Amino acid sequence: MNISEITKQSGKVKVNGWVHDFRDIGALKFIQLRDSTGVIQVTVLRDSADPKIIEEIKGLPKESVLEIEGMVQENAKVQSGMEIIPETLHVMVRSKPELPISVSEKGVTTGLAKRLDYRCLDLRKLKTQAIFKVQSAILEGMQRYLLNDGFIQVFTPCIMGVASESGSEVFPIIYFDKEAFLRQDPQLHRQLTIAGGFPKIFDIGPAWRAEQSHTVKHLCEHRVCAVETAFIKDEYDIIRLEEQVIIAALNNVKDKCQKELDTLGVKMTVPKAPFPVITFPELYEILEKKGKELPEDTDLDADADRILWEHVKEKYNSEFYFVNWFPSKIKPFYVMKRDEDPRWARSIDLNYKGMELSSGGQREHRHEKIMQAVKEKGMKESEVHWFTQFFEFGVPPHGGFAIGIERITQKLLDIENIRECVLFPRDTERLVP
């Protein structure tokens, strides 16, 4: 039985958990017993308890693992209004008395680096437990929506024989006697899966960036829910699909994680479709009104992101918004340009509370256009031939997006540092535990 399931009417219960706190004041001994769902008081009365229990809990260290059977009874003095009076109590595992970091959430001042060093203790906090329950509910919501909509779950390769996309910021692998790389984004192989005749696919898995970024929003290893679909009319089909995936994810959190949201003190709202879409030409005007000039053919900078986010909050009262019509010059070769004005791309970003959550859009499926873009970008045909060759053999219009799982968790829960949204984060310095 989970601790959160115990009610005053539970009667006799059997629970497992960790010693969150232990106070021995002679005649009374109080154990705060914790599992991943909550904390309950276990009260041992010296004069009426089984002497074996008294013996068992002598000098009981915090974080020891217990198995307890006992009666639930009301106790107005404790926060939950109830306590367990144990009939049997077994110390399954006795912890070392000195903990390197505290698992208590009261007055914790341990820095993040040290907390991550001792992550297994840090993860035991109810707030941390809640983060990962919410993350699992996000994933469940996305997957259920996609499967119900006829998508199938696939896996595309993590190991690339050729450095993907930009070629920079990839981790090299020693692959027997060959050179290989970890993918930055599974997007090229998602396109090849579409070229392989699969109309609707999603791939949930890792992606890596060898970026020397020491920020609160970058990781060297992260996860994406990457979706690709064929026979689209244009990139607005992708926008409409991505909205529904986000809404399904957040609805599932709302349905299943109210207790976790309470633990984290988060009030969430599920957005309504359609989300606002701002094109680059519109965006220049919005920025200009605020005295911000964005040079042509450059990406949004932090300042522009902030102004845009303020604008969206004010005008649309929306936490989510898309940016469309990115300048083609700053986008990779596989992105489709707009027919009416190829300066702009059918490339979209989804932003959540001012942070980029996902990139996507319509991909170029016409072989001659792809080869033209390869030339324009100054790339060698021989380097992309492994990919481009398949577009000679009938690849339908398609597009997709990849949502950063840690980022959506971070923004939904208003967590300052993205490392809190990964069980065991990997960054420029951290490779263990």
Added chain:
Amino acid sequence: MNISEITKQSGKVKVNGWVHDFRDIGALKFIQLRDSTGVIQVTVLRDSADPKIIEEIKGLPKESVLEIEGMVQENAKVQSGMEIIPETLHVMVRSKPELPISVSEKGVTTGLAKRLDYRCLDLRKLKTQAIFKVQSAILEGMQRYLLNDGFIQVFTPCIMGVASESGSEVFPIIYFDKEAFLRQDPQLHRQLTIAGGFPKIFDIGPAWRAEQSHTVKHLCEHRVCAVETAFIKDEYDIIRLEEQVIIAALNNVKDKCQKELDTLGVKMTVPKAPFPVITFPELYEILEKKGKELPEDTDLDADADRILWEHVKEKYNSEFYFVNWFPSKIKPFYVMKRDEDPRWARSIDLNYKGMELSSGGQREHRHEKIMQAVKEKGMKESEVHWFTQFFEFGVPPHGGFAIGIERITQKLLDIENIRECVLFPRDTERLVP
């Protein structure tokens, strides 16, 4: 609309697909239109069709992508008993006429290596499409069962700061200025997630083995559904859980993929729990009766596997069976030994039609026992300290397993080579596409 959804009563339909075949016999032109679900005949009558259609399909190459609107009508001469008479027909993408490999399934004699070189064309075959729909249904069945049973989906690191387990057969990564490795199995971090207070978790993701194996059952990159759970009584709790995960996966295939099973000519049965469990002491006797001697403290060889599989078929009429009580000497340091006779481990393999599908069992959670095993295995304490240190702070009894996703697909569908169960396989030679 999918081609498989079209019935004789459909009336007017709009479909997208690839030209599977095209025959132009003057007055009559037949297009076999294929999507991921099936093939339907599109019949164009020279004398009554829109001249624009006649023009559009002149010299139409196979694998071109079409969009067709038209009426469904009965035609007893075609296999499906119906055809489409197009009112509009648009060639969305014209394929190059010469295909490097055939997409037709009739009399295909192209070798696997060449098929994998041109995987995007190979994937378009209805049989290949069916394999990945079944794989997706396997995953869906597993995930739904686990979520309903209170498990949460997590992600553990792919990049290890220390070579995991054996140290051999790992792919090294250049991680900035540090040395790192791709995980062989997410099992150590699953244990650390349990140590982090999560009672029930699963992690679906990649694992890598730098093995010089050129067999039909080995891949350098594969996927596992890895499950770990705490507060177990012993490894039989793991066995009972794994059975249910397998049954849920196969039930979902049976419910959702009858058409795909028919396409592949596969008759499947969903097993019933409990699956037979054979311990090593029993296994020595079974092998001895067949004149096979397995040396002490060695793993099963191919011969032993075959004999055991014959025995199980005969005695239990079961496609699945567990092997338990592996010799502790051949198992890693983190595996729990049996209390009553530490020569044997609480280590289980699940076999499916004679092939190992999964390894698992109960892990050692007691710090002093882990450190004793580290010593016995001749490992350096300093190398495993990053992992073992957390077991000083109250880690409950736990265990788990990791099911190879490609292997369960392969065995369920009786596919000879495991590479057919990966979209874009990675082996000792293959890194593209």
